[in-house]
Amino acid sequence: MASLDGLPPLREVIEQHGLNAKKSLGQNFLLDLNLTSKIARSAGDLTQTAVLEVGPGPGGLTRALLLNGAKKVIAIERDERCRPALEEIAAHYPGRLEVIFGDALKTDIGALAAGLPIRIVANLPYNVGTELLIRWLTLPEWPPYYESMTLMFQREVAQRIVAAPGSDAYGRLGVLAGWRTNAKIAFDVPPQAFTPPPKVTSSIVHLVPRDAPLPADVKVLGRVTEAAFGQRRKMLRQSLKSIGGERLLAATGIDGTRRAETLSVAEFVALTNAV
Incomplete structure (x- = not known):
């Protein structure tokens, strides 16, 4: 059939x-x-x-x-x-x-x-x-x-x-x-x-x-997200330490006591561009 x-x-x-x-x-x-x-x-x-x-x-x-x-x-x-x-x-x-x-x-x-x-x-x-x-x-x-x-x-x-x-x-x-x-x-x-x-x-x-996503280096964004979510239960000032956490947080005005899952895509892009 x-x-x-x-x-x-x-x-x-x-x-x-x-x-x-x-x-x-x-x-x-x-x-x-x-x-x-x-x-x-x-x-x-x-x-x-x-x-x-x-x-x-x-x-x-x-x-x-x-x-x-x-x-x-x-x-x-x-x-x-x-x-x-x-x-x-x-x-x-x-x-x-x-x-x-x-x-x-x-x-x-x-x-x-x-x-x-x-x-x-x-x-x-x-x-x-x-x-x-x-x-x-x-x-x-x-x-x-x-x-x-x-x-x-x-x-x-x-x-x-x-x-x-x-x-x-x-x-x-x-x-x-x-x-x-x-x-x-x-x-x-x-x-x-x-x-x-x-x-x-x-x-x-x-x-x-998206025709025009927020500009960021794709490889660096990968590093930032990997670091942030690799220790997702830790505060950002700790999880981002290996890539210059305190400096990045100061440059972007993001509170270091926050955790990765609270950040918007735009904030991840901002961290990326501050690396």
Whole structure:
């Protein structure tokens, strides 16, 4: 029986090609094309843009992106076992799917996007998701090569990305995301939607780059947030000691008895520019 897009149901594809999810690759497959289509729609109108997808696996989200009109999908996949399934999708959508087999952490993604308006949409493998996001948030050139990012994370990580100052989830990830993007949680995905089901709920996060974030050196901001949140229960005069705490606090007028989670993004930028 054909699926919504005329291709075999994903469960059949997985069985046919022996694509059991590998924990070592952080794989959890979404089989419901209605749900993956909801993710694709969360990324907005894709008809005039290319989509970068990391970790397509057997192609559940890939199919939804193409079904929902993505002009082109560039998919990066480590697992060679997925090649036949992805080739079948490419044949079904001639000229619209390019699959690159390799490690996304070692791929020059910016070069792949050269000359194309691009959006990043991915059910990221859990074991590399946060690292990839930090790389995309800390690119040296800004505005970045992508128009938006629509990404799936464990809900706990998603809450850290969108966290506001003063909340328990607020930390380095919230500062970086809040500094350079407008980020929001679009919706949650329950464990039972996946094969195999993870132990936690997942969330779709949509991030749109700010045209003109407050100016700061991205590497120095990384050092400041790492120091501040590395000892988040300590006062700033103690946690920032290794990078010249008292001097930075005096220069910015920030009370040294405060703790990192109370600082706004603008105050972290001020500390960064005082280093």
